[in-house]
Amino acid sequence: MNEYRAPLREMQFVLSELAGLNELASLPGCEENSPDLVEAILEEAGKFATGVLSPLNRVGDRDGARLANGEVKTAAGWQQAYRQFCEAGWTAVVAEPEHGGQGLPRLVGTAINEMWKSANMAFSLCPMLTNGAIEAVTLRGSDALKATYLERMVSGEWTGTMNLTEPQAGSDLAAVRSKAVPQGDGTYRISGQKIFITYGEHDLTPNIIHLVLARLPDAPEGVKGISLFLVPKFLVNDDGSLGARNDVRCVSLEHKLGIHASPTCVMSYGDNGGAVGYMVGEPNTGLATMFVMMNAARFAVGLEGVALAERAWQQARDYAHERVQGYNPAVRGGERIAIVQHPDVRRMLMLMKSQTEAMRALACVVAAAMDKAERHPDEVQRAQAQSFVDLMIPVVKGWCTETAVEVASLGVQVHGGMGYIEETGAAQHLRDARITTIYEGTTAIQANDFIGRKIARDKGAAIGQVIADVREVAAACTVAGGEPFSRLGAALNTSANALTSSVVWMLRSYPEMPGEAHASAVPLLRLAGLVCGGWQLARAALVARRKLEAGEDPFFSAKITTACFFADHLLSQADGLAHCVMHGAPATLQGVLD
Numbered sequence: 001m002n003e004y005r006a007p008l009r010e011m012q013f014v015l016s017e018l019a020g021l022n023e024l025a026s027l028p029g030c031e032e033n034s035p036d037l038v039e040a041i042l043e044e045a046g047k048f049a050t051g052v053l054s055p056l057n058r059v060g061d062r063d064g065a066r067l068a069n070g071e072v073k074t075a076a077g078w079q080q081a082y083r084q085f086c087e088a089g090w091t092a093v094v095a096e097p098e099h100g101g102q103g104l105p106r107l108v109g110t111a112i113n114e115m116w117k118s119a120n121m122a123f124s125l126c127p128m129l130t131n132g133a134i135e136a137v138t139l140r141g142s143d144a145l146k147a148t149y150l151e152r153m154v155s156g157e158w159t160g161t162m163n164l165t166e167p168q169a170g171s172d173l174a175a176v177r178s179k180a181v182p183q184g185d186g187t188y189r190i191s192g193q194k195i196f197i198t199y200g201e202h203d204l205t206p207n208i209i210h211l212v213l214a215r216l217p218d219a220p221e222g223v224k225g226i227s228l229f230l231v232p233k234f235l236v237n238d239d240g241s242l243g244a245r246n247d248v249r250c251v252s253l254e255h256k257l258g259i260h261a262s263p264t265c266v267m268s269y270g271d272n273g274g275a276v277g278y279m280v281g282e283p284n285t286g287l288a289t290m291f292v293m294m295n296a297a298r299f300a301v302g303l304e305g306v307a308l309a310e311r312a313w314q315q316a317r318d319y320a321h322e323r324v325q326g327y328n329p330a331v332r333g334g335e336r337i338a339i340v341q342h343p344d345v346r347r348m349l350m351l352m353k354s355q356t357e358a359m360r361a362l363a364c365v366v367a368a369a370m371d372k373a374e375r376h377p378d379e380v381q382r383a384q385a386q387s388f389v390d391l392m393i394p395v396v397k398g399w400c401t402e403t404a405v406e407v408a409s410l411g412v413q414v415h416g417g418m419g420y421i422e423e424t425g426a427a428q429h430l431r432d433a434r435i436t437t438i439y440e441g442t443t444a445i446q447a448n449d450f451i452g453r454k455i456a457r458d459k460g461a462a463i464g465q466v467i468a469d470v471r472e473v474a475a476a477c478t479v480a481g482g483e484p485f486s487r488l489g490a491a492l493n494t495s496a497n498a499l500t501s502s503v504v505w506m507l508r509s510y511p512e513m514p515g516e517a518h519a520s521a522v523p524l525l526r527l528a529g530l531v532c533g534g535w536q537l538a539r540a541a542l543v544a545r546r547k548l549e550a551g552e553d554p555f556f557s558a559k560i561t562t563a564c565f566f567a568d569h570l571l572s573q574a575d576g577l578a579h580c581v582m583h584g585a586p587a588t589l590q591g592v593l594d
Contacts, residue, residue, distance in 0.1 A: 002318050002425075004054040004119045004311055006046030009555065010357065011111045012039060017543045018361050018536060019368040024105050027375040038108055045112045048088060049119035052081050057120040060261025061428050065202070067253045067263075072201040075261045081123065082156070082204045090116075091127055091156035095134055099150040106374075110303060110367035114360070117307030121432050122261035124307075126159055126199045128300045132293035133160025133211050137230065140281035140289045148236055149209055159205050162293050163194040163212040163231075163267060171445060173287060174222040178214035178269065180229055180277060190214055190231055190248075190277040191270025196439065200265030201233075201250035207242060208233040211293065212269065212277065213286050220284065228286035229277035231269065247275040258431030297440045298397040299366070304436050305400030306359045312404075312411035312429040313352040319415055319424075320345055339414075347569075348410045354566040355407055357540070358533030359400045365536060366392045384465075391454045391462040392532070398446035398522075399529025401436035408433045447521035450528070456510040460503050463528070467503075470496045470535045477538055480545060484564045491567035492538050495531045495574035502527055502581040516585035523584065527577040534571045537563040 015021040016035060025033050060075040067073075085091065094109035095101025116124040134153050137145055152158045169175040178192025190212055194200075201208065210231040219225030235243040247270055254264040269275045281289040320340035328334050328341055339345045369392075372385035408430040412419035419426040437443050455463050470492060477489030502524050510517040537559075544559035 002315055003050055004057075004115075004314065006042070006049055006115045006118075007310065007314075008042055008046055010360070011042060011114075013540070013543075013555075013559075014361050014364045015107060015111060018539055019107050019364040021105075021107060021368075024107060024368060024371050027105075027371060028377060029103055029375055030105050030371070033105055033108065041104070041108065042111060044088075045090070045115050048085075048090065049115040052084055053116060053119035053123055056081055056123065056261075058425060058428070060120065060122050061258075061432075062260075064260035065253060065263035067201075067250065070201075070249050070251075072203060072250060072253065072263045072265070074202055074204060074263070078123065078261065079204060082126070085127070086156035091130070092154045094131070095154040096138065099134075099138070099146070100154045105368075106370045107364060107367045110364055113300065114303055114307045114310070114363075117304045118311045120261075121304060121308060122259045124304075125259065125262045126202070126204065127156070128297070129162055129198055130156070130160040132162055132296045132300075133209060135296055136211060136228070136280060136289055136292045139292055140228075141230070142278075142280075145230055145278055145280065148240070149230070149232075152207075153209060157205060158207040158209055159199060159202075160209045160211065161197055161200050162290070162297065163197055163200070163210050164290065164294075165195055166193060167195055171441065173213065173226065176213050176215065176226055178212065180214040180216055180227060180279075181274065182216070186278070188214075188229055188277045188279065189270065189274025190229055191274050193251075193269070194267045196254070197265045197267045198262055200263065200267045202263055206234070207236075210248065210267070211280065211290070213290060214277075216283055223287050225284055226286040226290075227283050228280045228289045230280050231275050231277040235276060247272050257434055258428065259435060294440065295393055298446070299363075299393055301436050301440045302359075302393075302396035302398075302400040303363055305402075305404035305433070306356065306363055308429050308433045308436070309352065309356040309359060309400075309404045309407040312408040312426070312433075313349070313356050315424075315426055315429070316352060316411040316414040317349055319418075319426075320349060345414055348414050350562070350565045351569065352407045352410050352414075354537065354562045355403050355533065355570070357562060358537050358566060359396075359403060361536035361540065362392070362529075362532050363396050363400065366396055387458075387462045388466070391450075391466065394446035394450040394454065395525060395529050395532060397440065398437075398443045398450070398525045399533075401433070402443055402526065403529070404433045404436060405430070443522055443525070447525040448518060450525050451506055451510060451517060451521045455503060455506060460507050463499075463503055466532065466535075467496050467500055470499075470531060473535055473538050473542070476542055480542065484560065485541070485545070488538055488541060488564055488567050491571045492531075492534055495527075495534060495571045498574035498578035499527055499531045502578045505582045513585075515589055519585035519588040520581040523577050523580040527574060527581065530570055530574060530577070534563075534566055537566050 024030050056077045063075045065074050092101040093104050097103045180188040180190050182188055212229045212231050213226050215225055237243045249268050250265040251268045252266045323339045324336050325339050328337050369385040369388045373382050376382045412426045415426045418424050474489045474492035477485045541560045541563035544556035547556045
């Protein structure tokens with residue numbers, strides 16, 4: 001199995017040419033992030049990903065995490081790698097400097113995090129959940145909680161988790177039953193059971209900080225009665241030292257299809273009187289506070305789709321160059337050839353490559369908008385950026401993860417029979433990718449959010465602006481003229497028309513025919529993902545055209561070819577998806593499923 005190699009030139013191209021890294025460097029707090037500094041950071045991250053994390057990927061998949069006497073032991077090498085990770089400062093990349101962070105833009109953090117996820121997804125889940133907990137405490141925690149916990153979480157000395165669902169609840173958080181009883185001294189006693197808790201117990205750090213959804217005794221029913229509590233594994237003394245063990249335990253580990261080295265825990269709170277917890281935010285606003293973590297996690301999981309697609313693509317590409325089998329059908333009596341020369345293998349590899357590049361570009365453009373929404377000095381610009389981010393998070397999460405499963409499956413296919421053999425490593429990428437469409441909200445949950453909160457609520461304003469931006473790029477392709485740009489512009493325009501028609505149908509159907517609207521939500525999400533992916537690849541092709549005027553470079557020539565492939569093989573699906581959105585719901589709802 002080949003080790004991961006960070007696609008640094010591709011990342012630097014996306015950051016500089018598509019996501020506007022230079023523009024971000026002018027935002028307050030980002031002034032020191034020059035292209036040279038970012039390039040150096042990415043190079044160091046790439047070395048760490050390749051040299052430290054990637055070699056442990058197979059080890060973790062094979063050995064997994066183990067539970068014994070309530071204690072979780074991570075796979076061999078995990079503790080040493082995590083210690084190196086913290087010592088190198090990688091836990092603190094985007095955190096605020098006042099809490100020990102480096103304050104880098106989210107755009108740069110996105111590129112770095114993609115490397116961790118490609119190199120070793122199971123390892124990357126621990127800092128991912130910690131970052132979400134840091135963000136929630138930073139935004140909603142009291143000064144006392146910030147002073148006690150943030151610096152140690154930012155440094156990686158302590159890690160964080162997100163405790164949402166319960167056995168009876170699943171994705172329906174209105175059914176959460178965990179209880180929080182006030183003690184009169186500012187603390188609460190937490191009791192209940194939580195499932196699917198990533199890194200809920202482990203041996204990487206001496207303390208684990210759980211953020212837990214629970215109900216106060218007088219809380220109203222449903223999601224409006226949920227509060228959020230910080231519950232440490234060990235209580236913290238006034239001097240910052242660790243005190244008594246809190247009443248929280250891991251009672252079992254889930255046996256999973258993939259991400260074996262990431263301990264997915266069943267957590268029990270309050271078996272011996274109640275775990276001590278501290279409220280984060282206001283009473284009965286826990287779900288809103290948790291969504292601070294949830295949105296960060298959803299974007300991060302979408303990025304996992306990008307990362308696993310990149311890993312699967314790299315491995316399939318390298319194998320295709322090495323594996324000699326068969327003959328070129330266009331050359332009679334020729335020699336045996338590497339399978340990369342077979343037409344259908346090339347088709348599969350281009351499907352993998354083009355979709356991976358499209359997903360990365362979209363994720364980075366959204367990350368840059370997060371930076372603008374947080375830091376831009378102009379209020380209108382901040383609001384516009386936030387509107388774009390809100391619209392795109394379900395697309396990044398839903399489309400990128402569904403596509404990652406397809407890409408990883410293609411990777412197995414490129415390997416042929418050897419892809420089905422675990423030793424090659426191709427199957428692990430498919431197994432690991434499969435969870436990404438499920439956790440932090442299934443694809444249907446993302447799609448329902450997309451059509452409801454993100455399209456119907458603002459009457460299509462945000463998606464209308466995106467479509468306008470797509471048409472602008474299509475027009476630029478047409479103006480560029482000649483093959484292949486006129487064809488690329490036409491394909492982009494046609495797909496924008498399909499998306500427009502689908503959105504118009506959705507805006508009409510959502511209030512009048514909610515069942516049909518929800519039956520069409522996932523096809524609309526996929527359509528939006530394809531159009532946005534084609535939009536970014538067309539932008540890349542236009543940049544490449546300008547670069548090629550200064551001299552030939554295979555990297556830029558490939559950008560144009562990749563955009564055209566995406567248009568011919570993927571944007572061409574837009575009309576079919578639009579038909580599915582506008583006409584496919586009745587048969588879905590009337591289908592006989594006995």
